[in-house]
Amino acid sequence: NIPQATVRRLSLYCRYLEKKEVEGGNFISSRELGDGIGTNAAQVRKDLCFFDRFGTPGRGYPVSFLRRRLLAILGIKDQTWRVAVIGAGKLGCALVGYGGFNRQGFEFVALLDNNPEKFGRVYGALRVEDSARLDEIVTRRRVDIAMLTVPAPAAQGVLDNLTAVGVRAVLNFAPANLDIPAQVAVRNVDLAVELEGLSFFLVGLRSR
Amino acid sequence: NIPQATVRRLSLYCRYLEKKEVEGGNFISSRELGDGIGTNAAQVRKDLCFFDRFGTPGRGYPVSFLRRRLLAILGIKDQTWRVAVIGAGKLGCALVGYGGFNRQGFEFVALLDNNPEKFGRVYGALRVEDSARLDEIVTRRRVDIAMLTVPAPAAQGVLDNLTAVGVRAVLNFAPANLDIPAQVAVRNVDLAVELEGLSFFLVGLRSR
Ligand SMILES: NC(=O)c1ccc[n+]([C@@H]2O[C@H](COP(=O)([O-])OP(=O)(O)OC[C@H]3O[C@@H](n4cnc5c(N)ncnc54)[C@H](O)[C@@H]3O)[C@@H](O)[C@H]2O)c1
Ligand SMILES: NC(=O)c1ccc[n+]([C@@H]2O[C@H](COP(=O)([O-])OP(=O)(O)OC[C@H]3O[C@@H](n4cnc5c(N)ncnc54)[C@H](O)[C@@H]3O)[C@@H](O)[C@H]2O)c1
Structure with missing residues (x-):
C-alpha cells in the first residue's frame, strides 16, 4: 500500500x-x-x-x-480521465474554467446542479444540467471522477448517489466528514492548509 | 531551514x-x-x-x-491573520465564502478587483473594492497575506504591487511562473495534483 x-x-x-x-x-x-x-x-x-x-x-x-x-x-500518460462537477456554484464554475486540469489529462464532461435557475447556463465548454439525471449522465458519458462543490449538508447525499452509479473516485471540497464506502477513494481539499504554510513563514519572519 | x-x-x-x-x-x-x-x-x-x-x-x-x-x-494558535483577495471572480468569491479559513484563524479583510462593474458587489462580509487603492487598503487594514485569483497574465503585476506595499506572503492560484522577490513567500496552488491522487487510485483499481 x-x-x-x-x-x-x-x-x-x-x-x-x-x-x-x-x-x-x-x-x-x-x-x-x-x-x-x-x-x-x-x-x-x-x-x-x-x-x-x-x-x-x-x-x-x-x-x-x-x-x-x-x-x-499516476495514470496521466497518454490517458484522459472524464470528470463531472456536482454543484455549479462559484467554486464549481471556477474549476471547470481552469486549464490546468486539461493539461494533465482530466477532461470535464458534465456540470450538474439541483437548482433549475442554473440549468442551461454555459461555463467553459459545459452547460449546467440537472443533477437528477446523474445516473444517465455518469453512464452515458463514462464519468471516472466526480468533484463535489456543493454545500456541506448536501455532500453525503451526493456522494451516496455517485457511488450507487459506479463512480469510484471523488474530489471533495465541502467541509463535511463523509462516510466513505469501501472501494471508493475520496480526497478532501482544505485550502486552509496552504495558508498555514504562509502563517508559519510569517511567524519565522517576525522572530528574526 | x-x-x-x-x-x-x-x-x-x-x-x-x-x-x-x-x-x-x-x-x-x-x-x-x-x-x-x-x-x-x-x-x-x-x-x-x-x-x-x-x-x-x-x-x-x-x-x-x-x-x-x-x-x-504554525502561527494559528490564538492569532488571526488578515487576508486580502485580489481578483473578485468565481474563484476569489468562492474562497471568501469558505468558513474553513476563519476556523483556522484567517480573516478576510479585503476583496479587490480592477473591473469597475464589480465594485460594490457583496460576498460574505466583504464589498468588492478597486484594486487601484491596494496601497491604502493594505496599510490601513494591516493585510498580512494576499490571495491571487486573477488571470495568469495579470499575476506578476499584482504580485509586484503587493510586495511593493509590504505584503510578504502570497497564495497564488494563477497558472503563471512568478518572479518572486527575496524575503517573500509565494505558495502556488495546483488542484490538478489532487486529481492525480485519484487517477493513481483508479489505475490501481483497474489492474487488480
Ligand atoms: N475546501 C476548500 O478549500 C473550499 C474553498 C471554497 C469553498 N469550499 C466549499 O465548496 C462548496 C461550494 O462553494 P461555493 O462557494 O461554490 O458555493 P455556492 O453556494 O456558490 O455553490 C453551491 C452549488 O451547489 C448547488 N447544490 C446544492 N445542493 C445540491 C445538490 N444536492 N445537488 C447538486 N447541486 C447542489 C447549489 O445550487 C449551488 O449552485 C461549499 O461546500 C464550500 O464550503 C471549499
Ligand atoms: N490553481 C488552481 O487549481 C485553479 C483552479 C481554478 C482557477 N484557477 C485560476 O484562478 C484564477 C481566477 O479564476 P476565475 O475562474 O475566478 O477567473 P475569473 O475570470 O472569474 O476572475 C478573475 C477576476 O480577476 C479580475 N482581474 C483581472 N485582472 C486584474 C488585476 N490586474 N487586478 C485585479 N483584478 C483583476 C477580473 O476582473 C475578474 O473579476 C485564474 O488564473 C485561473 O486560472 C486556478
Whole structure:
C-alpha cells in the first residue's frame, strides 16, 4: 500500500522534472529532486523504490525517462480521465474554467446542479444540467471522477448517489466528514492548509 | 531551514490530533499519527524533532499538548491573520465564502478587483473594492497575506504591487511562473495534483 503522501510527491516530482526537461537537463540527482520539491534525497529514493530501480548510482535519474514513468504510474500518460462537477456554484464554475486540469489529462464532461435557475447556463465548454439525471449522465458519458462543490449538508447525499452509479473516485471540497464506502477513494481539499504554510513563514519572519 | 513538506504535514497532524481529541484520546503513538495522515512513524519523529522533543518513549505524544504546540508553531494558535483577495471572480468569491479559513484563524479583510462593474458587489462580509487603492487598503487594514485569483497574465503585476506595499506572503492560484522577490513567500496552488491522487487510485483499481 503506497502512502497518499508518496503519491502527492510523485506529482510534484513530475512538475519539477518537466521544468528540468525544458532547461535541457539529462540527469538529476535525488538530492536535487528532493530539494526541488521541499523534501530530501532519502525520501526521493524511498518513494521511487515503491515502483522500480530508476537511477544509476553516481549518475542519478534520467530526467525524461523518469518523468514518463511517473506520469504512467499516476495514470496521466497518454490517458484522459472524464470528470463531472456536482454543484455549479462559484467554486464549481471556477474549476471547470481552469486549464490546468486539461493539461494533465482530466477532461470535464458534465456540470450538474439541483437548482433549475442554473440549468442551461454555459461555463467553459459545459452547460449546467440537472443533477437528477446523474445516473444517465455518469453512464452515458463514462464519468471516472466526480468533484463535489456543493454545500456541506448536501455532500453525503451526493456522494451516496455517485457511488450507487459506479463512480469510484471523488474530489471533495465541502467541509463535511463523509462516510466513505469501501472501494471508493475520496480526497478532501482544505485550502486552509496552504495558508498555514504562509502563517508559519510569517511567524519565522517576525522572530528574526 | 524547515522543508515545506514538513510544514504541510504539521497542518495535517493538527487536523488528525483534533479528531483524536474529540474522541477523548490522551496519548498517541508516532505510528498512529503517521498512519493517520498517510505517512509513517519515522517521518513523524523526524518532523517533530525540528521543533522539540515532544513524546515520552513508550507512551507516545500527549494529544492536546502536541496539538496546541503545533498550532503555535504554525502561527494559528490564538492569532488571526488578515487576508486580502485580489481578483473578485468565481474563484476569489468562492474562497471568501469558505468558513474553513476563519476556523483556522484567517480573516478576510479585503476583496479587490480592477473591473469597475464589480465594485460594490457583496460576498460574505466583504464589498468588492478597486484594486487601484491596494496601497491604502493594505496599510490601513494591516493585510498580512494576499490571495491571487486573477488571470495568469495579470499575476506578476499584482504580485509586484503587493510586495511593493509590504505584503510578504502570497497564495497564488494563477497558472503563471512568478518572479518572486527575496524575503517573500509565494505558495502556488495546483488542484490538478489532487486529481492525480485519484487517477493513481483508479489505475490501481483497474489492474487488480
Ligand atoms: N475546501 C476548500 O478549500 C473550499 C474553498 C471554497 C469553498 N469550499 C466549499 O465548496 C462548496 C461550494 O462553494 P461555493 O462557494 O461554490 O458555493 P455556492 O453556494 O456558490 O455553490 C453551491 C452549488 O451547489 C448547488 N447544490 C446544492 N445542493 C445540491 C445538490 N444536492 N445537488 C447538486 N447541486 C447542489 C447549489 O445550487 C449551488 O449552485 C461549499 O461546500 C464550500 O464550503 C471549499
Ligand atoms: N490553481 C488552481 O487549481 C485553479 C483552479 C481554478 C482557477 N484557477 C485560476 O484562478 C484564477 C481566477 O479564476 P476565475 O475562474 O475566478 O477567473 P475569473 O475570470 O472569474 O476572475 C478573475 C477576476 O480577476 C479580475 N482581474 C483581472 N485582472 C486584474 C488585476 N490586474 N487586478 C485585479 N483584478 C483583476 C477580473 O476582473 C475578474 O473579476 C485564474 O488564473 C485561473 O486560472 C486556478
